[in-house]
Amino acid sequence: MAGAQSTSSLPRHVAIIMDGNGRWARKRHLPRQAGHVAGVNAVREIVRAATDIGLENLTLFAFSSENWKRPAMEVGALMGLFRLYFRNDMDEIVERGARVRIIGNRSRVEQDIRQMIEEAERRTLGNNGLNLTFAFDYGGQEEIAAAARELARAAAEGRLDPETITPELVSSRLFTSGLPEPDLVIRTSGERRLSNFLLWQSAYAELLFVDTLWPDFDRKEFMDALEQFSQRERRFGALPEAVA
Numbered sequence: 001m002a003g004a005q006s007t008s009s010l011p012r013h014v015a016i017i018m019d020g021n022g023r024w025a026r027k028r029h030l031p032r033q034a035g036h037v038a039g040v041n042a043v044r045e046i047v048r049a050a051t052d053i054g055l056e057n058l059t060l061f062a063f064s065s066e067n068w069k070r071p072a073m074e075v076g077a078l079m080g081l082f083r084l085y086f087r088n089d090m091d092e093i094v095e096r097g098a099r100v101r102i103i104g105n106r107s108r109v110e111q112d113i114r115q116m117i118e119e120a121e122r123r124t125l126g127n128n129g130l131n132l133t134f135a136f137d138y139g140g141q142e143e144i145a146a147a148a149r150e151l152a153r154a155a156a157e158g159r160l161d162p163e164t165i166t167p168e169l170v171s172s173r174l175f176t177s178g179l180p181e182p183d184l185v186i187r188t189s190g191e192r193r194l195s196n197f198l199l200w201q202s203a204y205a206e207l208l209f210v211d212t213l214w215p216d217f218d219r220k221e222f223m224d225a226l227e228q229f230s231q232r233e234r235r236f237g238a239l240p241e242a243v244a
Contacts, residue, residue, distance in 0.1 A: 009230040011183035013057035014050070015205070017197050018043070020189030020213030027213075033077045038215035040081050044089060049219040050130050051096040053226075057131045057179055061197050065105060065139035079113065082136070086116045090123065097129030103175035104138035131179065138175070140199035147173035176201055184229045188214045206232050 018039060025035030043060060050058045063078060093100060100120040109117075117136075150173050154160035171177065182198060182205045190211040194202065208225055210217070 010053065010055055010226060011206075011229055013059065013180045013182045013184075014055060014226070015059040015061070015182040015185045015198055015202070016046070017061045017185070017187040017195060018214040018217075019187055019191055019195075021215060023189065024213040024215045032074055035215060036078060036081055040085055042215050042217050043085070045219055046217070046222055047089075047093070047098070047130075047132060048096070049222050050132075051098055053223075055130055057133070057182075059103075059133040059135060059176075059179075059182065059198070061138070061195075062134045062136045063104075063138070064135075064196060065137055065142055066196065068108070068137075079110070082113065083116065086120055090120055093120075093132065094123055094127070097127045098124060098132045099127040099129065100124045101131065101133045102136050103133055103143075104136045105142065106137070108137055133176070133179065135197065138197075140194070140196045143175050144170075144200055171200070174200060181205065184208060184225070186210065186225050188212050188217050 021035035021039040022032045023035070024038060025032050028034070043062075046060075047058065062082070067078070068075060090100075100123075102117045102121065106114050106117065147170055151160060151165055151170070155162045155165075171181075176198070181201045181203070185194070185198065185202050185205045186208045187193075187195075188210055190209065192209045194207075198205075206229055208228060210221065210225065212221055
């Protein structure tokens with residue numbers, strides 16, 4: 001039963017590529033913005049489900065660094081929805097005990113959005129429930145390059161021996177430092193690629209691609225995804241127990 005998931009069988013960290021808003025709107029002969037509005041409603045439902053079942057970490061791909069290439073009107077609408085979500089939903093997020101974190105490049109967004117991000121993180125810093133992370137103006141390659149630059153700078157200044165650079169050290173310089181690596185990455189809409197999302201962190205993640213468009217991805221679909229995860233055998237490069 002999807003609703004009967006035990007906390008012990010849950011992944012520690014679920015990451016979702018929320019895809020399909022535009023196609024959802026097109027199927028209904030609606031403007032793309034209507035799809036993004038419906039997508040925000042899906043975010044709300046999945047965050048509620050995650051807090052209800054006691055999930056530890058949820059990361060949502062909200063806006064990629066490549067999304068700036070979209071038409072200015074659509075980018076503006078997305079920024080407006082981001083503002084509305086943080087105005088309208090923060091009280092509920094606080095009440096549910098979730099801690100908000102936004103990862104990505106904050107230098108390209110407008111000042112009021114940066115202030116909203118900082119306020120959301122400040123208000124929820126003391127919460128100890130769901131770690132809710134939004135990847136906003138985020139790109140995995142850009143993130144890895146930034147970490148490499150930081151380590152290279154430290155080495156050039158004599159503060160770091162290059163021979164001591166390990167995967168763990170690189171991880172500590174990523175935006176997601178302090179979070180466990182995702183156990184499960186879900187992508188909606190039927191597309192089967194990571195699209196520059198958590199590239200380093202997803203090295204051993206289970207990948208689940210579902211055909212459902214993001215605005216239709218509801219609590220039941222989410223629980224079904226977690227149930228599928230619980231049936232998978234994770235070996236991290238080792239042999240199955242029966243063979244070993």
